Amino acid sequence: MRTVKELRLAGLFAYLAALVLGLLFSLLVHVLLGGEGRLGWKGLNLYGLLEGLVFLLVFSFALAVASRAVRVPCLTLLTAGLIAPTPARRLARPLSRVASLEAYEGRGVVLLEQEGRPVGVLGLADHILPLEEVPSVEAEVAASELYPLFLRQPLVLVVRGEEVVGAIPREAFFRHLGI
Known part of the structure; x- marks a missing residue:
C-alpha cells in the first residue's frame, strides 16, 4: 500500500514526463517544418497550430499512459501532485x-x-x-x-x-x- 506522499511524487513525475514528451514532440514538429511555426505572443499561423495540436495530443496520450502505469488518482495526476489523495x-x-x-x-x-x-x-x-x-x-x-x-x-x-x-x-x- 502506497502512502499519500508516494502517490504525490508519482503524480508529479508522471505529469512532468508527459509534459517533457509533449514539448519534445512539439519541438520535433517545429524543426521538421523549418522553424516557421508561430503560436503565441508574436503571431499565429498554420504551422504553429499544428505544433500546438501535436503538443496537446502527445501530452494527453502520455498522461493517459502514465495514469495506467502508476495508478495515481486523476486529480493528483492532473495537478502534478499538488492535490493529495485522501489519507x-x-x-x-x-x-x-x-x-x-x-x-x-x-x-x-x-x-x-x-x-x-x-x-x-x-x-x-x-x-x-x-x-x-x-x-x-x-x-x-x-x-x-x-x-x-x-x-x-x-x-x-x-x-x-x-x-x-x-x-x-x-x-x-x-x-x-x-x-
Missing part, C-alpha cells in the same frame, strides 16, 4: 471499546480490549475476530489504495503503530469513491 486516517471513524464480552451489547462493531490493549473485534462475525485476522493499514496510506481490501472485507482497521485509530466500513469507503 486513510481521514476516512476512519473511531470504534467503541469494551473491556469484556459481558459489556458488549450486540450493536455495531466494537474493539475488544484486555489490559488496555486491543485484542479483537466484535460484531463482524458470530465470534471474536482476533486483531490479526482483520485487515489493517497505516494511517498515512492513501484511501484510494484500499480498494482491493474492500472487495473481500467489510471493514478495514486504521492503525498508527500499535494504536487503533479507527475503522473504515465498506459502505463509507464506496461512498467516498462515489460508487
Whole structure:
C-alpha cells in the first residue's frame, strides 16, 4: 500500500514526463517544418497550430499512459501532485471499546480490549475476530489504495503503530469513491 506522499511524487513525475514528451514532440514538429511555426505572443499561423495540436495530443496520450502505469488518482495526476489523495486516517471513524464480552451489547462493531490493549473485534462475525485476522493499514496510506481490501472485507482497521485509530466500513469507503 502506497502512502499519500508516494502517490504525490508519482503524480508529479508522471505529469512532468508527459509534459517533457509533449514539448519534445512539439519541438520535433517545429524543426521538421523549418522553424516557421508561430503560436503565441508574436503571431499565429498554420504551422504553429499544428505544433500546438501535436503538443496537446502527445501530452494527453502520455498522461493517459502514465495514469495506467502508476495508478495515481486523476486529480493528483492532473495537478502534478499538488492535490493529495485522501489519507486513510481521514476516512476512519473511531470504534467503541469494551473491556469484556459481558459489556458488549450486540450493536455495531466494537474493539475488544484486555489490559488496555486491543485484542479483537466484535460484531463482524458470530465470534471474536482476533486483531490479526482483520485487515489493517497505516494511517498515512492513501484511501484510494484500499480498494482491493474492500472487495473481500467489510471493514478495514486504521492503525498508527500499535494504536487503533479507527475503522473504515465498506459502505463509507464506496461512498467516498462515489460508487
